[in-house]
Amino acid sequence: MSILNHFLFIAFPYAAIAVFCVGVTYRYKYASFKISSLSSQFLEGRSLFWGSVPFHFGIIIVFFGHLIAFLFPAEQLLWNSHPVRLLIYEATSLAFGFCVLMGLSVLFVRRLVNPRIRAVTNKMDIFLEILLLVQVVFGCSIALGYRWGSSWFASDLSPYLWSIVKLNPQIEAVSVMPWVIQAHIVGAFMIVFIFPFTRLVHILVAPFHYIIRPYQLVIWNRDRKTIRDPNTEWVPKRPKNT
């Protein structure tokens, strides 16, 4: 058992993170063409709305819910010390969890049923969607069955995750957790593991820079203004391109 635990909670997370880093860097640098959200709205738009919108907004909130408890466990516990605040936090997370569940189910059915969407689906898409579905179902049932998740996540799981980050893994706490939670943890690292090989990479190129960039974009092959200036000395530098 302990070997299995060591594998699942130490070796596998590290492997997943390594694969994630190398894979994502490689893909961005050498196969940027293959990074795309691969939207299928063009082929089918109506049911996509009922899937994509609740799924995406839901998962963003749920993700940040986890992230906060991971990054700021003390503050989280402080917040949770008041029952009303705890309830607000838990209820919101759960509600958005259900959003994800609903959205993902719609997306999954759409992917299987619509022949046009089938045409742009590969095995990895199906695998990923099943993995996400299982993960969300586990997540929601944990939130319902093991209260209050935000508190024990902050007190027990956050230290575990930090121990991974600090290269000094402490798995005593996770080893004794109920199997659903363990499965949820392994599932999470599984997602990290396959991340670079899936369409999930589009998360990393979310276009936040759009907010600050000017609307129009002009690119010159070479910046003739400086090149023509006799005072600029020639350097084998690439053109400025703005």
Place this chain on the structure above:
Amino acid sequence: MNVRSQVSMLFHLDKCIGCHTCSVACKNIWTDRKGSEYMWWNNVETKPGTGYPGKWEDQEIYKGGWQKKGDGIELKGAGKKRGLVNIFHNPNMPNIDDYYEPFTYKYLDLIESPEGHDQPTARPVSLITGKPIDIKMGPNWDDDLSGSPDYARNDPNLKELSPAEQEAMFQLERMAFYYLPRICNHCLNPACVAACPSGAIYKRGEDGVVLINQDVCRAWRMCVTACPYKKTYYNWHTGKSEKCILCYPRIEAGLAPACMHSCVGRIRYLGVMLYDADRIHEVASCDESALVKQQIDMIMDPFDSEVIASAKANGVTDSTIKAAQYSPTYKFVKEWNLALPLHPEYRTLPMLFYVPPLLPVMASMREINQDDQKEKLSSVSKKWDDNWLYDTSTEELWGSIEQARFPLKYLASLFSAGDEEKVKDRLKKMMAVRIYRRWKTVGDVTEEKAKHALRDVGLSTKMADDIYYLTALAKFEDRFVIPPAHREEAVELLEFTGDHKGEVGFGPSKSVQRGS
């Protein structure tokens, strides 16, 4: 002043014969790949008609282009706020059925079917799913279908016309149509560039060609909504958007783009125009009635020494300035004021100009008594029992334009944001040149009348001769004045095009696997 150069286009609609050679040339070179079967970077539509994709001009549906907001402008259906909020589902995006589902036929069935009682048939199959489909729409489904209830009568440009005017337009005897070839306008204020959240779309500084970097596009699909002309297309297979690249590899080599090179009617002209880039925002935000005039105003005189100095300071090469001085588009657009942009009210400042069609406008139908004529016919000849005369005479000077069977209002809604005077002005000039040439060649018009016609529209005989030459006789070199890219830039054009700007528009540079 901040003078830049733009490779601009001019289509002479009177000459387009609707042969679609241009579309086919483009398709064979650029869009015969998987996922792009439905795309026609160059398409030719019949007007009145709904066009491609259906009703693309109806911005209540597609929310393309810019709209006025206070003193400035904003994107109608995209932009920083709307674009990012709607990124998971874009409510104004056309889908494949608005274009058509691409299909082929199972030709092999004709050969390989087992023996049976019936002739084998080649059934249509979808190029997306591979399954048999009932074809509902195809490329140029609406070709030549003026007057038809599904297409012509749903033309968004008819909105301004009263029901009576519409009826009159579609009476069988009066019915007319013309062709509208369309490519990307390589706008000065491109909505597609502004709408791209990834910043994948850009305008080239040197020649103004608007391109999508295939390595940076992430399928956020906002350009498809934002381009009011629907000239960016989403490739459902690669998950990247694509658009007309104005055959930039050919332009860089000084060759005409494929659609223009192959144009059978020789309606297409390509040349450089110098413009003042500092004025883009101001012009794009000006009053709707002033849009056309302002846009033409911002095109600069390539002979003016100040303009040349500013262009040079900006790095515009001498060869480009020289090309601008010989530019056929400059002559049509600025010198002769014969051309208009398509739907200037979208405020993208399109750099593809059209000479509006005179022919469908000019001819009129008159009722006359043909009984005398009929008596003269021999017994075997076919006799028409109606009394209509298809009249293209130039008897009355301007009467026919005003009482044209094609309401000017309709043309105005396409080419001048509803200002009939501007269209009339162009048409009258063309008519004047016609009358003038008629005096010269046929001789049934007096010199006095011909000169009078020219004077009326403010053309000199020299101008009329030039217009005639460039319209009717122009050789290849007259129609296309393209400065090739410079040798010393070869490195940037080749090497840096690859790693800075992505394999633009060439489609997959690596083999594609969906989902991964």
